[in-house]
Amino acid sequence: MSPRIAAAAIALSLAACAARPTRPPQPDAGTRFVAAATAMLGQPYRYGGDAPGVFDCSGLAYFAARQAGFALPRTAERQSKIGDPVARAGIRAGDLIFMHFPHKELHVGIATDAVHFIHAPSSHERVRIDSLKSRTYARAYVDARRIRFPR
Numbered sequence: 001m002s003p004r005i006a007a008a009a010i011a012l013s014l015a016a017c018a019a020r021p022t023r024p025p026q027p028d029a030g031t032r033f034v035a036a037a038t039a040m041l042g043q044p045y046r047y048g049g050d051a052p053g054v055f056d057c058s059g060l061a062y063f064a065a066r067q068a069g070f071a072l073p074r075t076a077e078r079q080s081k082i083g084d085p086v087a088r089a090g091i092r093a094g095d096l097i098f099m100h101f102p103h104k105e106l107h108v109g110i111a112t113d114a115v116h117f118i119h120a121p122s123s124h125e126r127v128r129i130d131s132l133k134s135r136t137y138a139r140a141y142v143d144a145r146r147i148r149f150p151r
Contacts, residue, residue, distance in 0.1 A: 029149035030094030036067035037110045037118045043127045045120045055120040057108045076108040083145040099140035
């Protein structure tokens with residue numbers, strides 16, 4: 001093949017590749033899960049709430065999962081039984097964080113990174129991000145679970 005024909009073939013091939021529309025990569029379910037929860041920042045707490053406007057802790061996780069395209073059980077107790085246990089030092093975005101406070105039921109939040117989590121804390125509060133390093137949450141920490149996200 002002559003150099004001129006080879007160059008023309010390469011140019012034609014490059015033009016065909018450039019003309020083909022490329023789809024940007026879609027975020028995985030874990031990224032969508034955290035994004036859906038984060039989009040609810042500032043929403044008020046209400047026991048039993050699982051939709052925009054009112055959330056309890058497990059309702060926030062339940063809602064965010066549905067928005068991300070997968071299902072979670074509705075209660076924190078049932079959510080604590082799914083996925084795989086994660087060492088505290090291995091927490092990453094999308095993991096479920098479980099805490100137990102005196103005189104309260106099991107509490108759940110969604111890790112946004114290795115230290116922070118989003119949750120619906122309690123009555124008269126709003127969905128917010130807190131740190132596992134804060135004394136309150138460090139003492140209450142019980143477990144973390146990694147969800148097996150659908151592909």
